[in-house]
Amino acid sequence: MKQVTCAIVAIGSELLEGSVLDTNSNYLAINLSKHGFTVTDVRMVIDDKNKILKTFKEQFTTHDIILTTGGIGPTFDDLTAEIFAIATERELKQNPTAYKHMADRLAQLGVAIGEGHLRQVELPVDTDLFDNKFGTALGFGTEYKGTYIASLPGVPFEMKYIFENHLIQFLIDRFKPETIHFKDLIFASLPESIIDEDIRKFELVDTTIILNAGKAQLKVKFRGKDLCEIDKYAQVLVDKYPKNFLGYDTDSIAKLVVDKCITHKYTIGFAESCTGGMVSQMITDIAGSSEIFMGSIISYSNKVKINQLKVDPTIIDTHGAVSSECANAMAIGARDVLGVDYAVSITGIAGPTGGTDDKPVGLVYIAISSNKNTVVFEERLKGDRESIRIRSTNIALFKLLEIIKSS
Amino acid sequence: MKQVTCAIVAIGSELLEGSVLDTNSNYLAINLSKHGFTVTDVRMVIDDKNKILKTFKEQFTTHDIILTTGGIGPTFDDLTAEIFAIATERELKQNPTAYKHMADRLAQLGVAIGEGHLRQVELPVDTDLFDNKFGTALGFGTEYKGTYIASLPGVPFEMKYIFENHLIQFLIDRFKPETIHFKDLIFASLPESIIDEDIRKFELVDTTIILNAGKAQLKVKFRGKDLCEIDKYAQVLVDKYPKNFLGYDTDSIAKLVVDKCITHKYTIGFAESCTGGMVSQMITDIAGSSEIFMGSIISYSNKVKINQLKVDPTIIDTHGAVSSECANAMAIGARDVLGVDYAVSITGIAGPTGGTDDKPVGLVYIAISSNKNTVVFEERLKGDRESIRIRSTNIALFKLLEIIKSS
Numbered sequence: 001m002k003q004v005t006c007a008i009v010a011i012g013s014e015l016l017e018g019s020v021l022d023t024n025s026n027y028l029a030i031n032l033s034k035h036g037f038t039v040t041d042v043r044m045v046i047d048d049k050n051k052i053l054k055t056f057k058e059q060f061t062t063h064d065i066i067l068t069t070g071g072i073g074p075t076f077d078d079l080t081a082e083i084f085a086i087a088t089e090r091e092l093k094q095n096p097t098a099y100k101h102m103a104d105r106l107a108q109l110g111v112a113i114g115e116g117h118l119r120q121v122e123l124p125v126d127t128d129l130f131d132n133k134f135g136t137a138l139g140f141g142t143e144y145k146g147t148y149i150a151s152l153p154g155v156p157f158e159m160k161y162i163f164e165n166h167l168i169q170f171l172i173d174r175f176k177p178e179t180i181h182f183k184d185l186i187f188a189s190l191p192e193s194i195i196d197e198d199i200r201k202f203e204l205v206d207t208t209i210i211l212n213a214g215k216a217q218l219k220v221k222f223r224g225k226d227l228c229e230i231d232k233y234a235q236v237l238v239d240k241y242p243k244n245f246l247g248y249d250t251d252s253i254a255k256l257v258v259d260k261c262i263t264h265k266y267t268i269g270f271a272e273s274c275t276g277g278m279v280s281q282m283i284t285d286i287a288g289s290s291e292i293f294m295g296s297i298i299s300y301s302n303k304v305k306i307n308q309l310k311v312d313p314t315i316i317d318t319h320g321a322v323s324s325e326c327a328n329a330m331a332i333g334a335r336d337v338l339g340v341d342y343a344v345s346i347t348g349i350a351g352p353t354g355g356t357d358d359k360p361v362g363l364v365y366i367a368i369s370s371n372k373n374t375v376v377f378e379e380r381l382k383g384d385r386e387s388i389r390i391r392s393t394n395i396a397l398f399k400l401l402e403i404i405k406s407s
Numbered sequence: 408m409k410q411v412t413c414a415i416v417a418i419g420s421e422l423l424e425g426s427v428l429d430t431n432s433n434y435l436a437i438n439l440s441k442h443g444f445t446v447t448d449v450r451m452v453i454d455d456k457n458k459i460l461k462t463f464k465e466q467f468t469t470h471d472i473i474l475t476t477g478g479i480g481p482t483f484d485d486l487t488a489e490i491f492a493i494a495t496e497r498e499l500k501q502n503p504t505a506y507k508h509m510a511d512r513l514a515q516l517g518v519a520i521g522e523g524h525l526r527q528v529e530l531p532v533d534t535d536l537f538d539n540k541f542g543t544a545l546g547f548g549t550e551y552k553g554t555y556i557a558s559l560p561g562v563p564f565e566m567k568y569i570f571e572n573h574l575i576q577f578l579i580d581r582f583k584p585e586t587i588h589f590k591d592l593i594f595a596s597l598p599e600s601i602i603d604e605d606i607r608k609f610e611l612v613d614t615t616i617i618l619n620a621g622k623a624q625l626k627v628k629f630r631g632k633d634l635c636e637i638d639k640y641a642q643v644l645v646d647k648y649p650k651n652f653l654g655y656d657t658d659s660i661a662k663l664v665v666d667k668c669i670t671h672k673y674t675i676g677f678a679e680s681c682t683g684g685m686v687s688q689m690i691t692d693i694a695g696s697s698e699i700f701m702g703s704i705i706s707y708s709n710k711v712k713i714n715q716l717k718v719d720p721t722i723i724d725t726h727g728a729v730s731s732e733c734a735n736a737m738a739i740g741a742r743d744v745l746g747v748d749y750a751v752s753i754t755g756i757a758g759p760t761g762g763t764d765d766k767p768v769g770l771v772y773i774a775i776s777s778n779k780n781t782v783v784f785e786e787r788l789k790g791d792r793e794s795i796r797i798r799s800t801n802i803a804l805f806k807l808l809e810i811i812k813s814s
Contacts, residue, residue: 013615013617014617014618015436015449016436016446016448016449017440017617017628018433018434018437018438018439019437019617019619019626020433021430021433022433023428026422026425026428026429028425029425030424030425031425033424040458041423041450042422042450043451044448044449044450073599073600073620074599074600074603076603076606077617111598111600114604115604116600116603155620156794157790160791161791192481192482193480193481193482193521196481196482196521197521197522199483200483208420210420210424212421212426212427213480213562219426269711272687275688275691276688276691276692277679277684277686278684279684280679280687280705281682281683281688284683284705284707285683285796287758287760287792289707290707293683293707294710295704295707295708296684296703296704296705297702298687298691298703298704298705300691300696300700300701301697301700303746304676304701304702304745304746307744308702308704337715339710352694353695354697383541384568386564389691
């Protein structure tokens with residue numbers, strides 16, 4: 001059975017100028033891949049008629065599906081419908097369904113219908129429409145020369161709503177992509193180059209492996225039609241690096257922590273210094289986290305460490321706020337004041353300033369306190385401020401997960 | 408003077424499968440644009456020799472600069488140097504400088520040189536090298552048929568380091584791009600379609616406008632060679648919507664808040680419920696925020712609201728945790744316990760569950776407490792969990808900024 005290939009085209013000058021980070025293509029790539037489609041091309045195009053038309057024409061000859069995001073709103077730079085019509089040799093006409101949807105929505109919001117809104121509902125004739133619960137612009141799609149092209153809004157939550165609720169099932173029914181099996185192995189503290197030597201020795205027939213060295217973790221992603229082959233080679237790696245192997249899950253580490261805590265009925269909370277809320281934010285990204293996450297103290301200043309986390313001021317005076325001792329006291333204090341089963345503290349120097357020879361940028365202490373004990377980990381991380389904060393967050397969640405697993 | 412055009416090629420199967428979000432292209436787009444280069448093409452390509460080669464060949468005829476990210480590491484799927492050599496008709500040879508850099512770094516880390524590492528330092532002959540402080544792989548670049556092509560690592564902080572410290576100045580010296588003037592206007596609570604009608608009436612000669620409707624804000628971005636023209640039309644919009652106009656800055660709202668607080672020597676802190684740390688995280692993203700940000704209480708559970716923020720339990724019993732009264736009490740409590748000049752509280756229902764007819768998903772209360780008073784704002788937001796959290800965060804920071812500005 002042949003692959004069903006998809007091209008993604010993100011339309012918008014703001015993307016190529018960098019004022020907006022394109023997250024839509026990533027979302028579409030994840031969700032198309034999950035359902036067995038193969039994304040072979042992702043591009044960004046500026047709001048320029050010729051550029052968009054040229055891109056569409058190139059994609060038509062080489063892909064089964066083209067998905068576009070952006071450029072279907074009411075403003076001067078929204079050109080997708082017009083170019084879509086030219087590319088698929090269709091007339092552009094006011095679409096009554098799209099008009100009604102737009103008019104109803106604007107009435108609700110108390111906004112008058114403007115010229116731009118009228119232009120926005122001029123769609124190529126004979127297209128399928130995909131409902132948009134969150135915005136005035138409907139998604140639309142059609143087949144042309146064997147390729148199915150569909151256009152979605154650029155606003156991420158509108159795009160996601162249409163894709164999830166209407167478009168993906170439509171595409172599955174139409175293209176019936178082959179089932180693809182997935183297995184993701186997550187390893188910690190294992191250099192990419194080491195596992196690469198193992199992978200090179202594999203004699204893979206139907207399986208693709210994607211290596212993904214993230215911050216403080218390495219993902220080895222198996223993809224293929226033959227689950228037996230995937231399982232066989234995945235097991236080779238798991239058996240070879242048992243200490244580094246963290247799990248099979250495709251989920252985020254935050255999701256794993258939340259799920260484990262829900263299973264064990266453990267409550268958690270954090271005392272964050274250098275991560276400044278990032279750990280809590282990652283946990284609360286997960287729907288349902290309120291069941292187990294009670295809260296956190298973000299103690300950027302020493303005063304907050306002392307007053308809210310009950311850290312003894314002499315610890316800070318003697319060892320500094322970035323010290324094993326302070327991390328230890330922060331975790332114990334957080335567990336107490338937040339009333340949780342597990343409290344994790346993070347204190348470190350994220351930079352770019354604040355480092356010394358003795359305590360350089362990247363020095364981070366993580367402590368985990370439970371009713372059994374409190375353990376402290378020292379990490380010396382490389383990278384810029386953002387990267388140090390993200391790595392600290394991931395390590396803190398990994399350590400917490402390990403401790404909960406072994407509890 | 409003609410534009411200096413750039414193509415960005417992000418190489419890596421993990422990008423097209425969605426397992427990694429490509430932030431490198433966005434970073435490069437922002438920083439190239441800032442220096443007067445025009446990014447006209449951004450693509451992602453899988454780790455496949457033919458696909459990469461085809462992309463390079465297409466870009467050579469049409470761009471002044473090609474920047475690639477990814478695929479220069481030591482593993483089996485790292486193909487960039489090899490294809491770079493083919494595309495630029497150069498031999499691939501072990502590069503002594505690259506070898507020394509790799510060997511020194513691995514020695515430091517106590518890792519043995521593997522086969523992959525040797526392959527990694529086989530670079531096209533006659534290329535410029537760009538130092539990488541954070542990794543084993545150097546950046547490299549060369550001119551071919553009038554196009555300058557440079558390859559950088561995929562690891563974001565390594566890529567950024569090389570670009571910022573070595574590559575950008577090299578490209579500026581070589582291409583001498585024209586100075587481009589920028590002016591970004593930020594508006595709040597102004598529909599995109601309204602301002603669009605004004606923009607359509609502008610008679611622009613040398614100026615480009617990019618509209619960017621973000622979460623809870625609208626950016627109107629002027630770009631061009633003629634600062635007078637930019638200023639003239641920017642002023643039209645500022646004068647027409649004085650109440651909605653927030654500022655000229657290209658900076659993030661968090662940066663504006665931090666800068667204002669530093670200027671006024673105000674300290675701030677947060678009491679976050681539904682945003683779960685996102686507001687604090689955005690503030691602490693800004694280097695130097697420790698000067699004015701003292702800390703936060705993330706009060707996901709009612710117990711933490713009561714114990715840490717001193718919210719009267721009868722308020723929660725009577726009005727609920729998501730209420731104007733509770734937001735008010737949280738902000739007052741936070742100001743007191745954190746000892747800050749301005750405390751902002753956020754409590755709401757981010758969904759997907761937890762909403763009722765009376766208090767639907769998207770209902771959010773934001774309170775700001777200072778020594779003058781405490782004000783509460785009610786917001787009814789649309790969208791999914793992530794989007795509601797981001798909008799709440801942005802609105803909270805906007806409101807804080809407004810209040811600080813008028814103080």
